[in-house]
Amino acid sequence: MAQEMTLNEAREWLRLAVQERGEDFIYYPEDIREREGEEPDGGPRCYYVPHTSLPADDPRSQTGCIAGTAMRLAGREITPMHEGLAVVDLQADWNLSYHAALYLTYAQRAQDASATWGEARDRAEHMMAEEISQSA
Numbered sequence: 001m002a003q004e005m006t007l008n009e010a011r012e013w014l015r016l017a018v019q020e021r022g023e024d025f026i027y028y029p030e031d032i033r034e035r036e037g038e039e040p041d042g043g044p045r046c047y048y049v050p051h052t053s054l055p056a057d058d059p060r061s062q063t064g065c066i067a068g069t070a071m072r073l074a075g076r077e078i079t080p081m082h083e084g085l086a087v088v089d090l091q092a093d094w095n096l097s098y099h100a101a102l103y104l105t106y107a108q109r110a111q112d113a114s115a116t117w118g119e120a121r122d123r124a125e126h127m128m129a130e131e132i133s134q135s136a
Contacts, residue, residue: 023118
């Protein structure tokens with residue numbers, strides 16, 4: 001099993017994920033969201049790995065979500081059993097520290113609300129700064 005991922009390591013892997021796709025990349029654009037509708041639970045259709053069966057104009061056919069991309073770059077195993085689970089549910093599988101899982105969750109939530117990946121990273125940074133200052 002991989003060593004536990006720290007907050008700083010999660011930050012670095014997320015930075016590399018944003019660098020790979022670009023600051024302005026939007027994983028789940030509004031036009032596609034409107035075209036297919038929401039999941040029954042009201043959430044977006046997000047995948048940790050690319051879903052090549054989706055139309056070519058759908059970014060989800062080209063890459064996994066922001067957390068999935070960061071975990072792929074970090075060498076963490078992503079299996080079909082992980083799909084549909086939140087990052088916090090995968091904390092043990094991916095051996096994430098509490099703060100690493102929280103950081104990736106903040107980025108994931110922003111992405112799922114149609115933020116660009118640069119905005120998602122910035123939101124995660126902001127939320128972690130608040131979290132750390134409140135726990136100090």
